[in-house]
Amino acid sequence: MKLWIRGNSLRLRVSKTELKKIAETGKAEDTVRFSSDVALRYGIELRPTGALTATFADAAIVVALPKLRLDLWLRPDEVSVEGSQPIGGGKVLQIVLEKDDPRTERRGDEDGQVA
Numbered sequence: 001m002k003l004w005i006r007g008n009s010l011r012l013r014v015s016k017t018e019l020k021k022i023a024e025t026g027k028a029e030d031t032v033r034f035s036s037d038v039a040l041r042y043g044i045e046l047r048p049t050g051a052l053t054a055t056f057a058d059a060a061i062v063v064a065l066p067k068l069r070l071d072l073w074l075r076p077d078e079v080s081v082e083g084s085q086p087i088g089g090g091k092v093l094q095i096v097l098e099k100d101d102p103r104t105e106r107r108g109d110e111d112g113q114v115a
Contacts, residue, residue, distance in 0.1 A: 001030040002100070003042050003061070008087065009094040010054055012044060012063060019099060022046055022065070023074060044097065046070060052083030054095050063095060073097070 001018055004011040018028040022044055029043025041060040046067060053064045065073075065081065073081045079099055084092040 001028060001043065003030070003032075008091060009096070010061070010063070011096045011098065012042070013098045013100050014044070015100045019074070023070060051085070052081060052095050052097075053085050054093060063097065065097065073099075 001015070002013040004013075014022070014028065021028045023046075026046040027043060029041055032040045032042075034040070039059065042062075043060075044063045044065050047064045048067055050064060050066050052066065052069060055062050055064070069081050072078055079101075081097040083095045085095060087093050
């Protein structure tokens with residue numbers, strides 16, 4: 001899973017393997033370690049209903065993906081799921097979930113791990 005953050009925009013790109021895991025188990029996550037005891041977790045969790053939302057708590061970014069949106073995203077022609085979340089002061093957080101494009105050149109394995 002790849003994470004991009006820019007301003008009030010959050011983007012997660014998932015591999016086919018991770019998308020399948022979300023569909024089967026209800027979640028997928030990854031971790032960035034800054035030291036042996038400091039890490040940032042990020043991931044996607046399936047929810048039965050609601051809107052596409054993101055939270056940040058306990059050093060974790062969690063995007064809640066409604067089941068109906070997942071069902072649409074699983075279609076071969078659907079590349080992304082997008083939404084926005086009000087954050088106050090008239091501003092919004094843009095949230096984008098994307099399927100990783102299998103045609104792009106890889107520097108690691110399917111999940112982007114570099115050896």
